[in-house]
Amino acid sequence: MTGYFIQAFIYLFAAVITVPIAKRLGLGSVLGYLIAGVIIGPVIGLVGSETATIQHFAEFGVVMMLFLVGLELEPRMLWDMRHRLIGLGGLQVSLTIAAVMGIALALGLDWGLALTIGLVFSLSSTAIVLQTFNEKGLSKTEGARSAFSVLLFQDIAVIPMLALIPLLAIPELVEQAQNAVQAASAQHEELSLVANISGIYYALVIVVAITGVIVGGHYLSRPLFKFVASSKVNEIFTATSLMLVIGIAAIMNLVGLSPALGAFLAGVVLATSEFRHQLEATIEPFKGLLLGLFFMTVGAGIDFNILFNETATILSITLALMLVKGSVLLILTLIFKIKGSDRWLLALSLAQAGEFGFVLLGFTVNNHVLPVDLAQTLSLSVALSMFLTPALFIFYDRVILPRYMDKTNQQESDDIEEHGDVIVAGIGRFGQIVNRLLVANGVKTVVLDHDVNMIERVRSFKMTSYFGDATQPSLLETAGIANASLFIVAIDDKARAVDLVRYIKQHYPQVKVLARAYDRGHGYSLRHAGADHVVSETYHSALILGSHALTNLGFNEEQAKDVKLTFKDIEKHSKETLYQTWLNNSEDDKFNTAYRDLYLQLEDSLAEVMKNKDKSKKPITFDI
Structure with a gap:
């Protein structure tokens, strides 16, 4: 028992020290976990043979993650995103498999081996990519949404891959395995419902299992959660949530399917449930800890002997893999008209292999499709590509994104063809409402914004607006600031908003300035800069919501x-x-x-x- 405590302490201590440092350096938590695993494993040697066993346990974090992903997806949402899901995701997987298979065939590998390697390398890391998107606030971008569609298709594609791989078994490896089994027939075998069946019966068992997960999740889970929730015992709800995910994973394993797929399907079924948010809150902590442990075991399990002996081979495979996947994705961005920095975000974020690569490699070895030595080499390439992914995100943040921002900022301002009584600086969610109200009442406005995408969006709604930086004096003069009666400041940058108010009141004191404030301190700064009237963007909406809260608590309307x-x-x-x-x-x-x-x-x-x-x-x- 003491040994388990010591091992748990080592893993937790390494994570507690390494992950915060990695995040402060901008590397992200995933790379922090991987580095922690390398340090306590191959470098210091504090953990060893138990790493593989722990990794099997930690892989359950991936199952939980896909359950949570499914909870976020209502069936209607899946139908709405079907074109990008099947088109972009399907083409990425298909073209990557074809490209990798072509390279492998050119190197002299058998077609079965080439196809298997293509299947393994076509998948990307859902865990790393989604977690990094969340940490960096990129989830709402067009590139991230496209990446999510691809990842979702990849996760679904794992199922037919698992069904196909056993058909690619190499006869020589099968014979060797049979001899080994005869020599060690007393060894423990995993439980399976499909071990001795094949053909149509195997397909029937799979259909029944998947149907059971969907139907049971829809009709049985709700009464169960209502019964448990009525007890008002939080830990029992937690136990029920874990029982649901673990039970589905077990069923999928018994029929030879991916537990992650079953959890994902269950999540989709429960996406419309009234217990959805409570399930998310309950599962999230377990998912985070297990995923962190999974990445640590990946780092700890790296065999430095193979890495040092085959450094050139592993590096070549890794770089070729990332180059092929990145190139395929860049080509697809042209087909699907993903532009600007989003196309690079999509290509760079999905250029690695993924955690399901380890699962498929283990599955190929168990089903005698790949030799063990080749699977170990490919596994190191998968791990190395995952190691390099945070570096690609840093490259995107520090090199790609600034270049596109600079291009936006360097774009020449529009020629302003008309003047108005009111100039509105900023046409985001706040400025749009103000402008609509003024225009609806016959007030002539001139709208300025330095975000090209925002300008194009509002123009599509027949809202006249001009590209340009409102803090530039020349643009203000062109917009007719000297003859304007009112200037409304609704730009997103707090410091620029204060500077703009100060400039206008110094050079055009006759113009009244109305400004939007983000918070109390920003409001004081705007007032000190000379704004005639300052409104907090949340003040009035918060008052309205607070008033509704009171009525819901029993106050009458007048009160x-x-x-x-x-x-x-x-x-x-x-x-x-x-x-x-x-x-x-x-x-x-x-x-x-x-x-x-x-x-x-x-x-x-x-x-x-x-x-x-x-x-x-x-x-x-x-x-x-």
């Missing part, structure tokens, strides 16, 4: 409205006091102790007024 108006009145009285305090503080500490103490005092007064407001109908006063 909720009265409370909202009282709150606004108190905020209005306290605004000047807080602003003056902020203004008098040093630049290094605008929100110092004195400001915080005053703010807390005002909050106490607010609570007191709310408590006693029905007892007195006197006008509200606020003395500090």
Whole structure:
């Protein structure tokens, strides 16, 4: 027992030290886990033979991850994305298999080996890519959405691959395996429902298993979760969630299918369930820990002897793999019209092999399709490509993305053909609403924005707008700032917004400036720069939502409205006091102790007024 505790401590200690350092250096958590595994494994030797066993356990993190991915996908969403899912994803897998197979055949390999290697290398790392997208805030980009479609198709394609691989078995390897089995017939065999059946019966068992997961997930899981939820015992809900995922994984293993596929299908079935969010919250911590452990075992399991003896071969395979996959994806971006930095994000993010590569390689060895020595070499190439993936993301962040941003910034401003009474700087979600309201009431506006994509989008809705940086004096003059009555600042950059307000009030003091603030501090800065009126982008919507919350808690409409108006009145009285305090503080500490103490005092007064407001109908006063 002590040995298990020591091994667990080693893995956890390595992760606790290495992962935060890797994230601070911008390498990402996945690379941190891989490095931690290399350090405690091949480098220091603190872990050894148990790594393979732990990896089988940690692979369950991949199963949980695909369950969570499925929860995010309603069947209708899958249908809506069918063209990109099947088109982009299908072509990526097919073309990559063909390219890798062609290279392998040219090198003299048998067609069965060539096809198997193509299948292994056609898959990318769902775990690394999705986690890195989330960490870097790229999930909403066009490139990331396209990458997700490809990854989703790859995960689904694993199933037919697992069905095909046994058909490629090499007779010599099968004979060797049979001899080995006869020599060690007493060894333990895994449970299987399909070990001694083939043909139509095997297909029938698979159909029944998949149908059972879908039907059971739809009709049986809901009553089960309702029953468990009624107990109001959180740990039992956690146990039920784990039981569901583990049970599905076991069923899939018993019929020789991928546990990850079963978990994914179950997730899709439960995507419309009322328990979806609770399931996500319950499974997420386990998924994160097991995925981290999985990547550590990948790093710890690297055989440096093979790596050193075949360095040139492994590097050549890895670089060729990444070059082929990247080239295929770049070609597909032209077909599917993915432009700009998004095309490079798609190509670079999916250029590696994936965690399912390890699964398929193990499956090929067990089914006598690949020799063990070749599978070990390919496994090191898969691991190395995964190691290099964070570096590709860093290359994208520091080289590719800035170049496209520079191109956007260097684009010449549009020729402004008309002037108006109001100039709106920024046509994002906030500026659009303001502009629509003005235009609907016959106010002539001139809209400026430095985001080309945003300009093209709003123009498609017949909204006249011009590309250009509103902080540039020459553009302001062209837009007719000298004759404008009003200037609305709704740009996303807080510092540029403050500079813009200051410039306009210094050079065109007759123009009234209305500005959008992100938060209290930004609002103070805009006011100090000279803005005539500042509105927090969340203030009024938060008040409305708070009012609705009160009515849902039992307040009647009049009470909720009265409370909202009282709150606004108190905020209005306290605004000047807080602003003056902020203004008098040093630049290094605008929100110092004195400001915080005053703010807390005002909050106490607010609570007191709310408590006693029905007892007195006197006008509200606020003395500090």
